[in-house]
Amino acid sequence: MAKSAPSLENLPQELLDLIISWLLLAGVAHLCACNKNLAMRVQPILFGTAKRVDHAMKWACGRGTETAVRAAISYGASASTVLVGTDNQGEPIRTLTLYLAAKQQQPDGFQVLIDLGARVDVDGVRPSIVTELVDRLCAKPRFLVRFIKAGLVPQLPESLYDGILLAALNIPKDDNTACLECVDRVLDAGADPNCVQYRYRTNKREIISPLSTVILSRRWDLFDLLVRRGGDIKMVRDPPRPYTPPLCSFHVPIMAAAASMATAPDGVDPEPVQRCIDAGADINLTIPSTWGDYFYFIMPVLLYLNSVTSWEEKAE
Structure with missing residues (x-):
């Protein structure tokens, strides 16, 4: 009976080294995965x-x-x-x-x-890489949750905390426990519950805040958490400079509530406004806004009227 040819793993190291010297690095990796x-x-x-x-x-x-x-x-x-x-x-x-x-x-x-x-x-790592990492985390909740739970937020520059907080508030509802924990951890790290940031949506320049984010998404457990952790329901903070009055002043909680009331999926829902009023918001607040080249002042009732897309009654 003829002897079988020796396998690679039985070759002397010198012969194996000679064979490997002719392989590309990928080939060496594949060889390493054999056994x-x-x-x-x-x-x-x-x-x-x-x-x-x-x-x-x-x-x-x-x-x-x-x-x-x-x-x-x-x-x-x-x-x-x-x-x-x-x-x-x-x-x-x-x-x-x-x-x-x-x-x-x-x-x-x-x-x-x-x-x-x-x-x-x-x-030895460029700051832009850290910023790009945060951008990717904010766009991918499953990565963001792992990052926050690992306690890595304090390792970031403080200037990136606010973006992390706003992204954590948008973690899907089906993982609500993780969302609450993540928001709590980011606030513990030093994020500002009253931060304001620009965002662009459907060619509109809006300014949002943590409270307005959860009001627009109707996440009342997060609303209560933010208020408990220092969220200012009466907040009227100027956006980051250079500042011009925004088209949509959603960074002010009562304004976001007025818009949310008008866009409720089941018709007019006063709960967002009522929650803000119960927490101390001013229903008659007046703030500056713009429309094209026009500058004017807006109130919650005007923002509500402007947010209504149809006055027809919805079918039962």
Whole structure:
């Protein structure tokens, strides 16, 4: 009976090294995935240099591969940053591993990195990368929830807290417990419950605040939480400069309530306005606004009338 050809895992290390020297890095990675014995012999080659370790870590973060992430870290990769290139002066450019996982929409890999101690307040990373990470978190609630629950918000610049808070208030209702916990944690980190920010929706420039956000979405548990944590129901704060009166003054809670009352899915619903009044809002508040080149003052009743899209009674 003829003897079977020796398998790769039984080859002397010198021959295996010679074979591997002819493979691309991706081929070495595939070889490493064949079985545990080969992995133990090939990994030191795959992660043999700092450049290869960074390359492997970048690949693992982009694909959410837990085994590869852990292997790269065991060979010296940082759980927080990875080298992605050099600038014109030859200086290394590093990015956040959490940013790579979020960019490639890898929630499991994102969680693995958090569990392994990934941070965002590290040296050598451009501030714009941190801002881009926050933008992606705000657009993806499942990443945002993991980030907040891991206690990473205090590692961010304080200027980004408000955006995180407004995004946390928009976590879907089907995960309401997580939403309440996340909002509480962001407020604990130092976010301002009375912050105001611009937003653009259907070509309209609006200004919103945390209270107006939850009023428009009718999230009364969040409304109560914000009021309890210092949300000012009487707030009339100027928006960020350069300031011109907005088309829609939704950053003022009573104004948001008036608009919400007019756009209730089941007809006129006075609950938003009533809740604001019960909390101390002024139903006769007057604030400046604009329409094109016109400057005028608006009250809740006028905003309500302006928000009504149809005066026809809805069918039962």
